[in-house]
Amino acid sequence: MSASDILQRILATKRTEIAAGQRERPLAQVEREAREAPPTRGFEQAIRRDAALGAAVIAEIKRASPSAGTIRADLDVAAVAASYERNGATCLSVLTDREYFGGSPADLRAARDACRLPVLRKDFVVDPWQVYESRAMGADCILLIVGAAPAHTLLELEHLAKSLGMDVLVESHDGAELEVALQLQTALVGINNRDLRTFTTRLETTVELLPAIPTGRIVVTESGIGTPDQVLGLKAQGVSAYLVGSAFMSAPDPGAELSKLFSGVRKG
């Protein structure tokens, strides 16, 4: 799949999915389901705690991605979630997009039911209906991608997510997007190292943007992290929160891979 227009293609698909979802479950229904969902588990709080101990790890569950194709066809979501928890994950990130990542809301529910970790719904959230839907499926945090929606929409979605008890991870890819990200209240500021035009990852993207992020925000470096040396290098630059997917999901034992990658930067 060509990388040049991937985000626009995904967003076009989302608009169709949202319209279909709204026909099936009108806003009033999904809002009621969101308010009846089990309480959230404190995503940001868990990140703060583990970052202070050396490294907060958001361990991702996904079958495929546009850049990698199929990563793990025979995925046992519950087993991986439980293994991540045993091996010290701080939180989970679960892809719920079906078309491009092979995920589903059922994956999020299965992962959350299999452990006690807070769970990020990793999807392309651009509409209030999806925020209610996220909480209804059990999400503790949603991802808001700066390139996916205008600032005023991101602020509205953040406000709604917070009102439902969820945390927000806001994601940017460059300095201009970071300026928009910092208009949000959330402390969780993701820097995605993957260039969506070329699919290449540069960990320097995180390092270059670090000085522009005010104290009090927590930088989450995302994408392309795959070796203990890379983790040590980012840690030395002051990064304490990491979102890792492919390196874990493509390993024979994802939980063991987490342990291997992060043992050098964790206390105790």
Ligand SMILES: O=C(O)c1ccccc1NCC(=O)[C@H](O)[C@H](O)COP(=O)(O)O
């Ligand atoms: O990964 C992709 O190909 C991709 C394409 C278009 C939009 C988003 C995409 N990835 C989502 C992510 O941000 C990653 O799943 C996440 O950061 C983990 O990255 P990695 O550890 O490199 O799998």
